[in-house]
Amino acid sequence: MEEEEEEVDEERRGGEDEEEEEEDRLVCVTSGISYLGIAVVDSLLKCGYSVRVAVDKDEDLEKMREMEIFGEWGNGVSAVTSNLTDVKSLCEAFNGCRGVFHTSAFADPSGVSGYTKCMADLEVKASESVLEACARTESVKKCIFTSSLLACIWHNNNTLSSIPTVLDHKCWSDESVCRDKKLWFALGKTLAEKAAWRVAKECDMKLVTICPGLVTGPDFCRRNPTATIAYLKGVREMYTDGLLATIDVARVADAHVRVYKAMKNRASGRYICFDNVIKREEQAVEFATQLEMHANRILGDDPTGSTSRFILCNKKLSKLVSRPTRCSSFLRCN
Template identity: 55%
Template sequence: MGVLGTWESSMADLEAFRRSLVAIAAIHRRKDDEGRKTNTFLPPFDHHDEKGTLLCVTSGVSYLGLALLNHLLLLGYSLRITLDNQEDIEKLREMERRGEVRATEGRLQVIMAKLSDVDGLEKAFEGCRGVFHTSAFTDPAGLSGYTKSMAEIEVRAAENVMEACARTPSIKRCVFTSSLSACVWQDNAQSDLKPVISHGSWSNESFCIEKKLWYALGKMRAEKAAWRIANERGLKLTTICPALVTGPEFCHRNPTATIAYLKGAQEMYSHGLLARVDVTKLAEAHACVFKAMNNNASGRYICFDHVIDSLSEAENLAKEIGMPKEKICGDASNNSIQRFELSNEKLCRLMSRPLRCYSEC
């Protein structure tokens, strides 16, 4: 049923933890007020419009989930986050002790709900106006990387989340985190390849299977499953396809996704498709897209803030993640390799930013 022990005992434990978060809210609030900077990526938050609206973030202790949680709290939303097991609860407690969880002011609820359990997800979503599905997974077999079985789990989880959203009358919007890897993998043998990878691009499924790019395959199939159910059930859905998610300690905090995303890094780098996005900017993009859905903004959005297109940048990335530089650079000197261009024009227009990437803004 997606709970640890009985529902009542789990909820009692989570409620006690929620109170501990509220108890330190005043201290964190002062720090927030002193250190808060003007947000240059989002329009001013309309407090009359949505302040206090209850939203749900799945996998709330993931690298992106935590950044999104803190950003949404900053904007005035109330949040409910889903955790998968007792280990996630301990992880959140440790984050709270380190001051990584923003002041909640009683606006944070924690609930256990497994992504494999539609009924548990439906309970978690009850009363929420929107859901952010951040698609955070670890290898269930305890292996490094991202296996073919994980791609299948990814799809089933997406179907469960969308089905739970469809069953929940209060849910009006869903923002689904996909991946740029669901867009960039093309079969170079095709004669009709377009030189620009944009929000309308999809990776070639046969190519991903042939090259064993399971992460790209899982993200692509999961996103397509989400769109299928959204269209069938009349749900308002938006998907964001981020590049490699980076930020403080990203290779330690997000190891499975980092390693899995970088499978085939040599090819991405050679084709001009190896890009990264800061986790904080990605969280801002999620919030902006969600708010824009009030005005019927929808569809897919590619999100990146920098394309790694020089040898020094590739070497720096390799150093950050402790990977031999050859794993990323490869034989990038081959000028005959077809080069592509990444475009996040749709997202930049929505966020009223200059085109191509945030770092150029």
């Protein structure tokens, strides 16, 4: 795995991003029926893009009709079914699209555990297939891949002295730690993102990854239960270390579109994305109430004994989104 991480002086680039040609305006969003996928589609439409939503099965198309999403989105949206692990199926879905947003949404069929080791393997396979399909599809020029902040923050406690106290887009989670602690969601996101970078390099595909904290927003617990449950495994340790970060779904969707637009001449590599870090007891209690869980699951038995060992930094994304844009509100990241 090798990430195309290029720190570029924006002043040296100069000027606003060039306006896209008409043929650049059709993009595809995988898992477009997911909580984040719907928000990404909304943001793309507000920016004047035409969107092809790729869903896993016919039942998802029917679900979209029941939710009356097509009526809200208007003529700018079409939908196709596509197998995320089948390259040929993905090529058919991507054909004619200039960009692909792979939002990486998977659901646990049991609906209980949130995310299993088997799903981590599936996530890696889907990642490889999506990037290979992007490379094979002549019209596709760039891909935005949704990873997770969890792919950046899990480290071996025995090596803390060698880990920087400021964690940013350059940091990767330790795969062995994720396996030992059965953090399958973190493992899946880490391995899937690394696989995406590996295939992108091999196929010379332009890729950017976004690593959001826990995605929140209106009714997020009910509408996004699998990812929420899976993300929160290890929540007490994240809180203790100062790494329990969240991001509103509209803001992370906005970040996807802004980064995509900037890929033409200045965006590259990874971007971590969050707008809040839960550090204080009262914040944790409020958050636990939202989740309908006991606060002790976050705080532990001695909440006053918690001290943050790390600081999260998303300066790279903040710098990119600080410039005004015509199609979306300013994304403030701390």
